[in-house]
Amino acid sequence: MKQRGFPNMLYPAMLKLEGKRVVVIGGGKVAARKAASLLEAKAIVQVVSPEVGTEMTELMAHHPIDWQQKSFQREDLHSAIVVFAATNDRKVNEYIGQCASDQQLVNIADDPEASSFFVPASFKKGKLAIAVSTSGGSPGLSKKIIQELSSQYDDHFIDFLDFLAECREQIKDRVSDSAERKQLLTELIQSDLYEKIKEADEQERVRLFNNLIDSRR
Incomplete structure (x- = not known):
């Protein structure tokens, strides 16, 4: 059986994104989840999408999100530290990845292997933050391990x-x-x-x- 998934040469890290510009392209549920976690990290969040769904609308009603109501263009990535391609169009997501520079961290929601980073299963309680990855082998198992750990650390x-x-x-x-x-x-x-x-x-x-x-x- 051909082995797929992430390479073993991954570098685990916790990013300090407070005050940093992060771009989320997309307005659906996935994009809203990404934006919500970035807001928790106190990042400056810009959303690029012609339309946004209920989840993103609710998020924008309570948080300072810069919504660019338009289709993605290459210049939308200028000065962004981190980029999330989270549209419902795989070709657009692929194009976003191609537009990013080598100095930008890019997560493509529907193509983890083409991403320069991915977001592992995680949980946070107070100062404690735990993230678990199976290097793409079994994302479901990562979530299960997180559930077990979250009950252990009360x-x-x-x-x-x-x-x-x-x-x-x-x-x-x-x-x-x-x-x-x-x-x-x-x-x-x-x-x-x-x-x-x-x-x-x-x-x-x-x-x-x-x-x-x-x-x-």
Whole structure:
């Protein structure tokens, strides 16, 4: 059987898109989903489409989206960092990909293999963001894994993660030696202390953390 799908040379990354211009070409359900996730990332979203559907209309009613009510033209991609080709016409999507420069990241909704990047299955809770990819082998399995992980990392764990973030800032403020800072941060997530802090209430967490700091003096 011929193997298809994404190559193994993929580079995982989390993009900072706040304040960056991103273009979504298309006005249907897929385009609306793309635009919604980009708005969460605080990107500057421009939508290019002669018409938009109910989902996109609702999105535009509550968020600052620059809607260019027209058919796609090559110049629509100027200065865009990321491009999503999400029309219902495969030939148009293909043309969009051809118009993009080598310096632009392009996602073609109906042709992942021709895209320069793809959006993996993911979920976000507080500071925690987890993405899963099977390199195109089974997108359905990626979603299943995400569902399992989202139930594993509940609100209690998110509170724990917030506490670790506070500890990190305190260690940076209270400990001047870089090697010692690194050691303390490592000890925070070692099995013994990690499990104790994770299961403790807020008061007990603070006590355990202060004991850790004091033990290094």
